[in-house]
Amino acid sequence: MAENVLAIRENLVIGEKSLSNVTDDVLGIMERKPTGLWWFGLFLSVSALTLGIISIVYQIRTGIGTWGLNKTVGWAFDITNFVFWVGIGHAGTLISAILFLFRQKWRTSINRSAEAMTIFAVMCAGIFPIIHMGRPWLAYWVFPYPNFRGPLWINFRSPLAWDVFAIGTYFIISAVFWYIGMLPDLATVRDRTKNKIKKWIFTILSFGWNGSFRTWHRYETAYGLLAGLATPLVVSVHTIVSFDFATSSIPGWHTTTFPPYFVAGAVFSGFAMVLTLMIITRKTLRLEEYITKKHIENMTKVIILTGGIVTLSYATEFFIAWYSGNGYEQFVFLNRALGPFSWAYWIMISINLIVPQFFWFKKLRRNLVLVFILSIVINVGMWFERFVIIVTSLHRDYLPSSWAMYKPSLVEIGTLIGSFGLFFTLFLLFIRFMPIISIGEIKSILSFKGSYGGKK
């Protein structure tokens, strides 16, 4: 029977690995000295991060008047970046929780790094609304702690407050999920290392993991439960983010399809980011045998699906804007397509509509250079999608005398670059210091064709 299944299913790990090969390959990355390429990447990321820190310090000291906002366009660059980063943060938990519940075994090679990416992306997202508060040192006011400030209380009826809870919960659960999944591998690091300090650190990090039957049993129960908990969270986060817009009565924002459309868009951009990172990682860390072309291909298929949903939403919105007979609604959509920001609109449409269509062809799905370029292009397109939704719905409001344009200031651009710096710095540190592939889970999907000891 086994041959029959294997004949039509591609192996997820190639190179006839044995159990010990897997451990050596994955942990070898942490035990080797970092390459020059890694140092170069870290240098670039930390530079970008520094620029971001300078911008942030400057705008907090001076005030957010340093931004390009005006009375008409009250939300622009910062919220675009916020939605963009939250969106990126969707793929990780989708891969680890939903694909776990679907019993999709191909997730095992990429889930660890995708989850890490999720956590870092949510951290980047958090920067923007906190600065936007104007007085970020009072950010803790969003938490419903016992109130000593008189009759003031958080406005629980505002979707902005729901955001805090939705994203906060998502961050905590994703982080716990990621960490629990890492426990067996952390214990492996602990057992392998000869360095005393490292052993001490990993002894603490691995929570006394002993690999017994009971430990594994508890671990798998906890993992399954967390996957079940994380699944509705994946959907809820971007649903609530979409509520920030859709609960208003602003034409172009208030539309009932926003929640599922935002979720699909988030998964779309998240998978594009996973692809970007994985294609670099597998190449530079020589993990081609673990992150195979099959994995890349599966992810591009998810991109076709979610890209299709996003395109369908654009079409539906446009159609219903016409169908509604509502002049304001119609104006917003025509203004998007033909107004002063039409360049942004057409970037968004052409990228998000056309790029996924390349992936209908197997040859193109397996052409890694092309996939890599397109994955970056998709993220540009998805960034512009948020920009178009936010800015074009605001800049020409009901009062033509207050119509205005928006241009980001250097400070805002610096903050955006800084968020990329933070993201890549954290990711580069992660691939150095943590097992980036789930060793325990990879071992469970090996085909065991290799001899027991494996090739040395």
Added chain:
Amino acid sequence: MDLLNTTPVISKNTKKWLIALIGFGFIAIASGMLVTPERVWSNILLNGIFLTGLGICGIMFVAIHYVSSSGWDVVIRRVPEAMFKILPFAFIAMISIIFGMGYLYEWSHPEVMQSDMLLKGKEIWLNPTGFMVRMMIYFLFWYLVGKRILHHSGKQDKTGNIRHSDIARRWSAFWLYIGGIFFIGSSFDWIMSLEPHWYSTIFGLYNFSGMFTSGIAMMIILLVFLKKKGIFGNVLKKDHLYELGRYLFSFTTFWVYIWFCQHMLIWYANIPEETVYYLKRHIGVFGSLTILNVCLNWLFPFAILLFRKTKRENKYLVIASLSVLAGRWTDLYLMIFPPNIESPVFGILEIGSFLAAISIFIWIFFTAFRKSAPVPERDPHIKESISLHT
């Protein structure tokens, strides 16, 4: 394999019953036509959409599993394939709407269109010719492309060639991409335009979620019945039904998610053009039905199927599925009846026409199911499916 038990599934006696029920339904419809034609047409529309949904769910289920290269579903694939065969009959019900358009759709009256500025602007879309042409295009696509998928699935039984799976996969992707758009369009056309001033961008997706959930529920009931009849021998295991139970569980939750999004956003923004839809459905008996709708479609099946044990018991699976099917009827009733019927009605007409629709479905399903082998034995994934263990 010892599963080809070729005794007919429905006995002569059952056939008599089905004919009686279909006859009963048609008599109810015919006599109702004389008294309250708008109610009769609402019923025909409801049942037409219900039957269309079962067919669409059937082919969609097959297509999704082809596209995703799933293996576990091969054993049960002939059931959704046979469900798909209801589409031509659903088409007859839907095309007959041409005679009752005046009772259902405000926009089909030229004088109304001329006197209403908003509706006048929609005339290019909302006109009887366009409505009918679009309906034909939808059905032609759904059926003809669906037939291509089934053709290759059936051909594989004879040749065992793996190529058929590849070709079926391509047709499936085509079906899902275009057929999905058509489904959204059909929801706007057939249901949303009953209240031509009102609009909601999520409406197509909302109707999709209800359609797919009820289709899965029907599939579970049919599979449990066929298993009891011994059609599948020991090839169909608890594990397959468990997987379908998980499907049902997740899609009922998906339904309530979409339901909540539409309801909550319209309620929160409180724009009169939009709230008018829920205003009608929040008072009196329609209001109670709105609550019942959520209970039947989500609360009951969710509570029942939350546990691993219940998803592995036929009894609970069937109870949850029946709840979802009743929920689908209630959901469609709430979408279709309030625009044209002042106060809620439920009587022989509703019962009769629904029983007739179900009887027609059962008849067509079992006839179609018997025409091919109950299990696609030569599918490349068949062994993987038989050895499914959850």
